[in-house]
Amino acid sequence: IVLTQTPLSSPVTLGQPASISCKSTQSLVHSDGNTYLNWLHQRPGQPPRLLIYKISNRFSGVPDRFSGSGAGTDFTLKISRVEAEDVGVYYCMQATQPTWTFGQGTKVEI
Amino acid sequence: QVQLVESGGGVVQPGESLRLSCAASGITFNTYTMHWVRQAPGKGLEWVAVIWFDGSAKFYADSVRGRFTISRDNSKDTLYLQMNSLRAEDTAVYYCTTDGSDFYGGAYWGQGTLVTISS
Numbered sequence: 001i002v003l004t005q006t007p008l009s010s011p012v013t014l015g016q017p018a019s020i021s022c023k024s025t026q027s028l029v030h031s032d033g034n035t036y037l038n039w040l041h042q043r044p045g046q047p048p049r050l051l052i053y054k055i056s057n058r059f060s061g062v063p064d065r066f067s068g069s070g071a072g073t074d075f076t077l078k079i080s081r082v083e084a085e086d087v088g089v090y091y092c093m094q095a096t097q098p099t100w101t102f103g104q105g106t107k108v109e110i
Numbered sequence: 111q112v113q114l115v116e117s118g119g120g121v122v123q124p125g126e127s128l129r130l131s132c133a134a135s136g137i138t139f140n141t142y143t144m145h146w147v148r149q150a151p152g153k154g155l156e157w158v159a160v161i162w163f164d165g166s167a168k169f170y171a172d173s174v175r176g177r178f179t180i181s182r183d184n185s186k187d188t189l190y191l192q193m194n195s196l197r198a199e200d201t202a203v204y205y206c207t208t209d210g211s212d213f214y215g216g217a218y219w220g221q222g223t224l225v226t227i228s229s
Contacts, residue, residue, distance in 0.1 A: 099171070100145065
């Protein structure tokens, strides 16, 4: 499974929305009916941190300005109002197969 | 709270071996499938290997199959990655990571350990 993110770089303005797309080469629907498409955020020098799991569920402690949507092979991460702490690289990942794959990453900078 | 602490990284020469460890706490380790993910300097995330909660199944990325071995000791809540025949392209920060309690995919991550392959 190959995940393709767009854009690869996204200059943003504080307080404005931002959006990242992730497209999969095949359906990410698991045999259990769930779609294990997750979004991670990584700041420089830090490990990745989970933001969204199963397309649209915010992980513990994640602000509600982050939201995920999509189905099948097309997915989107949206930030409703970008804050300074949101800079870094965002990755989509699929865990539908135990051999995970990641998108190339989208660098978000102010 | 969940903690994953990697250790064992360092600088070795091409062809040498290294064993990484990941000590887990805050989770019932023997119920979690565990993964290794790496990140080369300035690059994206690359999945490396996975081991089932009971060690009954293991899968590897093509880039490491036959050279790396993932294992675990559930009595010690510890995950391992034995890396043999190391190459320059194995240089990366290696993270251990695991699923969430009711979903798959990267809920918890360690801080990572840096492996540098250099002559």
